Amino acid sequence: MTLQFNDETFRDDYTYHNSAAAILRFPFPFDRDSYMYSVNMEPHAGGPEGSPFDKRFDVDEHYVSEMRDREITLAEDPLRCQSLPHMELAGWDLLELIMVSKAEDYPELFTLNRDGDRWHWINRPLGIEHRFTFLDPTTLPCGPMEYITRQAQGDFAVLDQREGNLWMDAGMVTSQADWSLDFDIGMNFFEWHAPVPKAHEMGVFQRALKFLLNIRQGSPARRLNWTMTVNPRLDTSPENYHKWGPEKRTVTAENVGRKQFLRVELQTFWRLPRSNALAFPIRCYLISLEDLVTVPKWGRRLHRVLRDLPDELADYKGFAVNRPLIVDYLSQHDDGAPTSPGIFP
Amino acid sequence: MSARMLRVAAVEPLTPLVTRFRFEDPEDRRLPLFSGGAHVVVEMPDADLLRRNAYSLISDPFDGSGYEIAVRREDTGRGGSRFMHTQVSAGDLLRVSEPVNLFALDLRARKHVMIAGGIGITPFLSQLKQLSRLQVPYELHYAARSRAEAAGLRLLNGAAHVHVHISEEGNRMDIGAILSGQPLGTHVYTCGPEGLIAGVEDAAARLGWPQGALHSEAFLSPPPGKPFEVTLARSGTTLTVGPHQSLLEAAEAAGVEIPWSCRGGACGQCESAVLDCHGRIEHNDHWLGEEDRNAQTKIMPCVSRFQGETLIIDR
Numbered sequence: 001m002t003l004q005f006n007d008e009t010f011r012d013d014y015t016y017h018n019s020a021a022a023i024l025r026f027p028f029p030f031d032r033d034s035y036m037y038s039v040n041m042e043p044h045a046g047g048p049e050g051s052p053f054d055k056r057f058d059v060d061e062h063y064v065s066e067m068r069d070r071e072i073t074l075a076e077d078p079l080r081c082q083s084l085p086h087m088e089l090a091g092w093d094l095l096e097l098i099m100v101s102k103a104e105d106y107p108e109l110f111t112l113n114r115d116g117d118r119w120h121w122i123n124r125p126l127g128i129e130h131r132f133t134f135l136d137p138t139t140l141p142c143g144p145m146e147y148i149t150r151q152a153q154g155d156f157a158v159l160d161q162r163e164g165n166l167w168m169d170a171g172m173v174t175s176q177a178d179w180s181l182d183f184d185i186g187m188n189f190f191e192w193h194a195p196v197p198k199a200h201e202m203g204v205f206q207r208a209l210k211f212l213l214n215i216r217q218g219s220p221a222r223r224l225n226w227t228m229t230v231n232p233r234l235d236t237s238p239e240n241y242h243k244w245g246p247e248k249r250t251v252t253a254e255n256v257g258r259k260q261f262l263r264v265e266l267q268t269f270w271r272l273p274r275s276n277a278l279a280f281p282i283r284c285y286l287i288s289l290e291d292l293v294t295v296p297k298w299g300r301r302l303h304r305v306l307r308d309l310p311d312e313l314a315d316y317k318g319f320a321v322n323r324p325l326i327v328d329y330l331s332q333h334d335d336g337a338p339t340s341p342g343i344f345p
Numbered sequence: 346m347s348a349r350m351l352r353v354a355a356v357e358p359l360t361p362l363v364t365r366f367r368f369e370d371p372e373d374r375r376l377p378l379f380s381g382g383a384h385v386v387v388e389m390p391d392a393d394l395l396r397r398n399a400y401s402l403i404s405d406p407f408d409g410s411g412y413e414i415a416v417r418r419e420d421t422g423r424g425g426s427r428f429m430h431t432q433v434s435a436g437d438l439l440r441v442s443e444p445v446n447l448f449a450l451d452l453r454a455r456k457h458v459m460i461a462g463g464i465g466i467t468p469f470l471s472q473l474k475q476l477s478r479l480q481v482p483y484e485l486h487y488a489a490r491s492r493a494e495a496a497g498l499r500l501l502n503g504a505a506h507v508h509v510h511i512s513e514e515g516n517r518m519d520i521g522a523i524l525s526g527q528p529l530g531t532h533v534y535t536c537g538p539e540g541l542i543a544g545v546e547d548a549a550a551r552l553g554w555p556q557g558a559l560h561s562e563a564f565l566s567p568p569p570g571k572p573f574e575v576t577l578a579r580s581g582t583t584l585t586v587g588p589h590q591s592l593l594e595a596a597e598a599a600g601v602e603i604p605w606s607c608r609g610g611a612c613g614q615c616e617s618a619v620l621d622c623h624g625r626i627e628h629n630d631h632w633l634g635e636e637d638r639n640a641q642t643k644i645m646p647c648v649s650r651f652q653g654e655t656l657i658i659d660r
C-alpha cells in the first residue's frame with residue numbers, strides 16, 4: 001500500500017477531505033442503533049487489514065498535514081506540550097514504543113537503526129533524519145516526548161501511576177475535544193474526569209481505573225469515543241473556544257452535510273517498560289456527514305443514535321444547538337431498513 | 346496474563362537458603378525491559394499441580410538479555426519455593442509472565458531511602474540499578490539476622506550507599522535514626538516482614554512524614570492453613586481448598602478462571618464478591634479496607650482463607 005498524503009488544512013479555509021478509501025476505513029464508533037456511555041475496552045491487538053485498528057499507531061493520508069497543524073498550534077501556544085520533570089523517562093519509553101512500532105509496521109515510511117544506545121531515525125514523509133543517543137536528552141532538539149509526538153498523529157497523555165491512581169503528568173495535546181492539558185496537568189484520574197455527567201453514579205470510573213492500573217506491557221487496550229465538531233478542526237480547545245465556538249452558529253439546513261463532522265477518538269492504552277507509566281494516545285478521525293452517509297448503514301445508524309440520544313449527552317458533547325438540523329439531515333438517509341451488527345460498513 | 350516460555354540459564358546458591366535463578370529466551374531474543382521493583386510470576390508444573398508464584402526481579406531493569414530472581418526456600422511453605430530449589434535446573438523451560446510493577450519508585454522523589462528486611466531485599470536490587478543509572482540519590486538499609494541469612498550481601502556486591510545491619514552482631518537497625526534528618530522530598534520504601542513495615546510507618550508518622558512518601562510491599566506468598574470448602578456460585582461447583590493451596594489455585598485446578606495479577610493480595614485483580622458466609626474469612630490480603638473485611642462481603646482468593654460452615658462466592 002502506498003499512501004498519498006493530502007495537502008490540506010484544519011483551520012481557516014478548512015480544505016481537509018477524506019478520499020474514498022479513507023471514508024471506507026473510517027472508525028465508525030456505533031455497533032448498534034443506540035448509544036450508552038460505557039467504557040467498552042478491548043485488546044488493541046490488530047484488526048481488519050487496512051482498518052485504523054490494524055497497526056499499533058495508524059498512519060493515514062492526513063499524517064503530514066496534521067503534523068503541520070500541530071506545529072502551528074504549538075507555535076501559538078507552547079503550553080500544549082508539557083512534561084513534569086519526573087516524566088522524562090516515560091518520554092523515552094514513548095519515543096521507543098512509537099519509533100519501533102512505526103519502523104516495523106511501515107518500513108517504507110520509517111526506519112530505525114539501533115546500535116546500543118546510538119539510534120538512527122528516518123521519517124520519510126516528514127523528511128527527518130536524525131542520529132541521537134537514547135536516554136541522552138542533549139542529543140535531541142527537544143524533550144523525547146515532544147520530539148516523537150511532533151511526528152505522530154493524535155494527542156498523547158502520559159500518565160504516571162502511583163498511590164493506586166493515574167496522574168496526568170505529561171502530554172502533547174493539540175487536537176482535543178474541548179479539554180485543556182494546561183488545566184489538567186498534575187491531576188489524577190478522578191479530577192480530570194470530573195465533568196462527565198451521570199457516569200460517576202454508575203461506578204464506571206472506578207472500574208475503568210482498576211482496568212487501566214492493570215494494563216500490562218505487551219497487552220495494550222483500546223476504545224472508541226466520539227463527539228460532533230463543526231468544520232474539520234483539530235484544535236477545538238477551550239483556550240481557542242472564541243475561534244471555533246461561534247462556528248457552531250454557521251450551520252444551516254443547506255450546509256449541514258458539508259460543515260458538520262463526526263469526530264471519533266481512537267484511544268489506546270500502553271504500559272511503558274522503564275517508567276511503569278501509562279501512555280494514552282488519543283487519535284482523532286473526522287468525517288463529514290455528507291461523506292458518512294455514502295455508507296448506507298452508517299447513515300441509518302447515526303440518524304437513530306443521534307435522534308434518540310439523551311439531551312444531557314448532546315449537551316455534554318456540545319452539539320445540542322445543532323441537533324435538530326443534524327437529525328433532519330440524517331433522516332433523509334434513513335429508510336428504516338434494519339442495520340447489521342458491528343461497526344464495519 | 347501473557348507469559349512466555351523461558352530457559353533456565355543459571356542456578357546459583359547464594360546462601361544455604363537462597364538461590365538465584367537466571368532466565369533467558371530460548372532463542373536469545375531480548376526480553377521486555379521493566380521498572381525497578383517489578384515482579385514476574387513463574388509457573389511451576391509440580392506433579393499434577395500448577396503452581397504460580399510471584400518473585401521480584403533482581404536483575405538490571407534496562408538489560409533485556411535475561412531475568413533474574415532470588416528464591417528463599419520455605420520448607421514449611423506451600424512447596425513453590427521447594428519446587429524451585431529441588432526440581433529446577435539449568436536448561437529447563439518454565440513459563441514466566443510479563444513483568445508487572447506494584448512497588449514502583451516514585452520518580453518525583455529527590456531522594457530514595459530503601460529499608461529491607463531479610464529476603465525483602467529482592468525488589469530493591471533492581472531499583473538500585475535503576476537509580477544509579479538515573480543518578481538519583483538513594484540509600485539502602487538492609488537488616489538480616491545473620492550474615493549467613495543475608496543473601497542480598499552477595500547481590501549487593503560493591504553497590505554504593507548501602508548500610509547493612511546484622512542483628513546477631515549487635516548492629517540493629519534504628520528506623521528513627523534513618524528517617525530523621527532526611528531532606529525534604531525524600532521517599533521511603535520498605536519491604537520485609539509486617540513488623541518492619543509497621544515500624545517504619547510508626548516512625549514516619551511520629552516524624553510527620555507525608556503519607557504519600559511512604560511505600561511498602563509485604564512478602565507475596567499465600568499462607569497455608571486448614572482445608573476448607575467453598576462454593577463457586579456462577580460455575581456451580583463446590584471445591585475443597587487444600588492446606589497448601591490457595592482458593593485461587595483450587596479454582597484454577599477445577600478449570601474456573603479468576604483474574605489475577607500479583608497472586609499475593611496486593612493488586613486487587615482477584616477481588617470476588619461473597620454471596621453467603623457462615624463463618625470467618627481469614628483476610629490475608631493488603632487490598633481490602635477495614636469495612637469490607639468486617640462485612641465479609643468480599644474476598645481475595647489469591648491469599649485469603651476461610652473457617653466455618655458455608656462460603657459462597659460469585660465466581
Ligand code: FES
Nearest residue numbers: 608612613615647
Ligand atoms: S491476584 Fe492480586 S490481589 Fe489477588
